[in-house]
Structures are given as C-alpha cells and as structure tokens.
Amino acid sequence: MKFITALVLWVALFTRGHTNSLDSCVGRCGYGTDSDFTCQCNPSCEKYGDCCSDYVQVCKSSSSCKNRCDETYNSQNECHCNSKCSQYNNCCEDYDQVCDVYVAGGGGGSVVSDADIKSISQVLFTLDSNKASASQLILEPQTLIPDSQTSAQTDHAPKPLFRYLDEGTLFSRPTYAALLAVLDNYRRMTGQTEAFTQQQLQEQEHFVRETMSNTEVGRELFAFLYTKGVYSSEEEFLQDLKMMWFGLYSRSNGQLDSSGFEHIFAGEVKGGKVSGFHNWIQFYLLEKRGQLNYYSHSFNGPWTSYPDVLGMQFNWDGYYKQVGSAVIGCSPEFDFALYSLCYITRPGKMCRLSLGGKELRIQTYTWDKTTYGDGKKYIGSAFPATP
Structure with missing residues (x-):
C-alpha cells in the first residue's frame, strides 16, 4: 500500500512538472x-x-x-x-x-504572386495598341454622387455619357468587330434558355481566337501563363477560355440561361434588376439606341487617358443598375485579357493589377453550382472594384 501511494504521488509530481509542455505552444x-x-x-x-x-x-x-x-x-x-x-x-x-x-492550373501549375500579376498587367497595358485615343472617344461623366446615393435611382445626367465615339475607325478593327458579332447573341432575362446557332458558336470561337491569338495582348497573356505552367499549349489555353467564358449554366429555373461572357460583357436582368454588365462598348451601343439612360457615376479612376474606370448608375430599358463598373476605352482584347488573368490566377478573390503605375482591383467570383472538364469552375462574375 505504501508503495502504491508513493507511486501515485510520483506520477502526480511528474505530471505537474510536465504540464507546461502539454499546455504550451513553444515549439x-x-x-x-x-x-x-x-x-x-x-x-x-x-x-x-x-x-x-x-x-x-x-x-x-x-x-x-x-x-x-x-x-x-x-x-x-x-x-x-x-x-x-x-x-x-x-x-x-x-x-x-x-x-x-x-497555385494556378491546379497541381501542375506554379505559384502566381501579386507581384507577378501586377507586372504582367502593366505589360498588357503597354501593349494595348487598339485602345481608344482621346480624339476617338469623348465622355461626359457629369454628376459624381456618393455611395450612399447609388440606390436612389435619380437621374443626375441630362446628357448621355458618350458624347462621341469614332465608330468608323474602332469598330472596323478585327477584335471590335468580333466582339460586336457576339454581343447580340443573348437574351438578357435569366430563366430563358440560351440556344445558339452554328454561326453564333463560330462567332464565339472567332472572338476568343481573334483577341487571344491575333493580338500582342493575347499572345503575351498566354506566354505568361505558359511560363507559369498553367497551360501546356496555346490550344489548351484557348479551349479553356472558351469553356470558362462561354459555357452555359443556370442562374434561374434550372435553364441554361447564363455564362460568364453574357453576365459580364452583355449584361443580364435578374430579379427585376440589371445583373453584371461591365463592358463599355455594350453600354455605348445601348445608349446610342436609346435603350439605356445614364444617371450618374459614383467613382472615377485616377487615369487621365484611356483606359479609365467608371462606376456608373443607369437604367436599361426599365431595369436599374446601382453600380455598373467598367474599364472604359480599352480594346476588347485588353478587357478580355484582364478578366481572364484575374479569374485564372485569383478565382473568387480580389485581384490587384497595375495599369500605368496605378493600381486597379478586380473582384472575381466563381460559379460553384456546376463545373466543366476536370471539375473546373465557370466564371460567375468579374468587375472593377470601387477604388
């Protein structure tokens, strides 16, 4: 009995002496x-x-x-x-x-840092030779309102946002023409199935190849992603862009009614409001036709030439957009490249770019309900974030 008592006491003392190692984070x-x-x-x-x-x-x-x-x-x-x-x-x-x-590109890819993204975006900015010049595009932003007033649906702009655009020069360029051919292929109401003709499918294919294979901007983006191990060939790159941007999924009623391209470039209407819509050329076309009424802007980027960034309030044929941000005056290939870069390297995150030495932040979202090849996620949305 004395031996057992002594043993219990010894264990207790031993445990007390070693409690710190069990209750401490040292090492x-x-x-x-x-x-x-x-x-x-x-x-x-x-x-x-x-x-x-x-x-x-x-x-x-x-x-x-x-x-x-x-x-x-x-x-x-x-x-x-x-x-x-x-x-x-x-x-x-x-x-x-x-x-x-x-780690872009899954297990076979390599780490893409914020510094990498800022560096390549600055290169893309420099290479965008098809952007609008100050003489080709003139805006009238008019009233700047605070964030607290963006939901008021008050028209503070008696004039259109676009005073002048040199359509003859810009729209005759191959990438602009390719974008125009695709923009009119969509039904804006969610819940209505998108059904494409063979010609429309070819227009999608042509847009991807024209912007990414036939421009310095697109080729530079591929070279960057190739060196990072994200893609092993240009064909793999182009096919993945086609799927992530144009692959259909359902935003309403189980219908194949939406895609990343439709949401971001063409714009949609869901729940009585404008959803997506972050492309300046689509804005110009609808405003020119009298289908869109510009109300105001809630932020303006620091750039003094194009591309610039605006956060706009507008009414699209009876449906309101509280903040429709867009990169203004850039070429279609630049717009497509920036969003693709951010989605591929920062899916579902904030992506920080450098344009002309100034930071632009783009927020991306993944579509998590359905996937395409190898479990990859479609683009849910991407847009310039408020500065």
Whole structure:
C-alpha cells in the first residue's frame, strides 16, 4: 500500500512538472490538431476554442500573417490575414508573401504572386495598341454622387455619357468587330434558355481566337501563363477560355440561361434588376439606341487617358443598375485579357493589377453550382472594384 501511494504521488509530481509542455505552444506553432496535447497551436484553434493560453504570444505577431492565414476577423488586431483584408485595405504587410498566393492550373501549375500579376498587367497595358485615343472617344461623366446615393435611382445626367465615339475607325478593327458579332447573341432575362446557332458558336470561337491569338495582348497573356505552367499549349489555353467564358449554366429555373461572357460583357436582368454588365462598348451601343439612360457615376479612376474606370448608375430599358463598373476605352482584347488573368490566377478573390503605375482591383467570383472538364469552375462574375 505504501508503495502504491508513493507511486501515485510520483506520477502526480511528474505530471505537474510536465504540464507546461502539454499546455504550451513553444515549439508547436503551425502543427495540425494532435489529440495527445491538451490544447492546440494551429490556425483553426481560435475557431474551435481550444488554443493554448500562450498561442497568440508564441505563434502570432500582431503585424505579421505568420500562422494567421484565413483567421477569423478580430477587430482588436492591428492588421488582418483573411480573404477580405484586400477589399478593406487592412492586410498585414506580408499577407501577399505568406497567404495570398494561388497555385494556378491546379497541381501542375506554379505559384502566381501579386507581384507577378501586377507586372504582367502593366505589360498588357503597354501593349494595348487598339485602345481608344482621346480624339476617338469623348465622355461626359457629369454628376459624381456618393455611395450612399447609388440606390436612389435619380437621374443626375441630362446628357448621355458618350458624347462621341469614332465608330468608323474602332469598330472596323478585327477584335471590335468580333466582339460586336457576339454581343447580340443573348437574351438578357435569366430563366430563358440560351440556344445558339452554328454561326453564333463560330462567332464565339472567332472572338476568343481573334483577341487571344491575333493580338500582342493575347499572345503575351498566354506566354505568361505558359511560363507559369498553367497551360501546356496555346490550344489548351484557348479551349479553356472558351469553356470558362462561354459555357452555359443556370442562374434561374434550372435553364441554361447564363455564362460568364453574357453576365459580364452583355449584361443580364435578374430579379427585376440589371445583373453584371461591365463592358463599355455594350453600354455605348445601348445608349446610342436609346435603350439605356445614364444617371450618374459614383467613382472615377485616377487615369487621365484611356483606359479609365467608371462606376456608373443607369437604367436599361426599365431595369436599374446601382453600380455598373467598367474599364472604359480599352480594346476588347485588353478587357478580355484582364478578366481572364484575374479569374485564372485569383478565382473568387480580389485581384490587384497595375495599369500605368496605378493600381486597379478586380473582384472575381466563381460559379460553384456546376463545373466543366476536370471539375473546373465557370466564371460567375468579374468587375472593377470601387477604388
């Protein structure tokens, strides 16, 4: 009996002496969940409430994203390391390096950093020789309203947004002509099945090839993605663009009524409101026909030449758009390339570009309900985010 009592006391003292190793994060930061420990030291422990008492002190720096990627938002933190910090401009300085990288192209791809994206977008900006010049496109933005007034549906613009466009020059260029041929192939109401003729399918194919194979912008985008291991050939690149942009899916009533291209370039109407619609040429065409009434703009990009960025309020033949942002004055190949770059490298995230040395942020969304080859996701949306 004395022996057993002594043994119990010894175990108790031994355990007490080693409690710190079980309840501490020293040497354990970043470990996965381990049931041998009484508390955890991984990024998920805050979610499940089982962090060791010294987790924050040992594993997390208030100014770094180390061991903090995708953490739950905490207003007490001086900077943040989750997917929304880019949107709110409160990321820690090392967020890009530690957290915000995406392995483009799946397992066979390579990491594409924010610095890579800014570098290639600046190159694309320089190569956009088909953009409109100041003499070819003249705008009248008129009234700038605050964000708080964008839902008021008040017409503050007595004049059209587009005062002048040199259609004869711009629309005769191959990529503009290819875009015009595709834009009129859609039914804007969701819930109505899209059915394409053979000619319309050929127009889709022609648009992808004309913009991406026959322009410096498109060839440069492919070269970038090829060197990153995203695509192994130009044909694979073109086929994937065709599927992600033009592949049909259902936004309403189970009908194949939508695609990334229709939503972003042509625009749709869903639930009594304009949905998508982020292309300046479609805006110009509808305004010229008297089918679109420009009301105001809520933001204007910092660029003094084209391309520029506007966030517009307008009424499309009885349906209102609260903020329809678009890159204005760029060529069709540039518009298509920017959105494709951001969707391929930052699907469902904020994508930060550099145009003429100034930052442009594009938000992308994936369509998660259906997929195409190898489980890839169609484009849900992409648009310039409010500066």
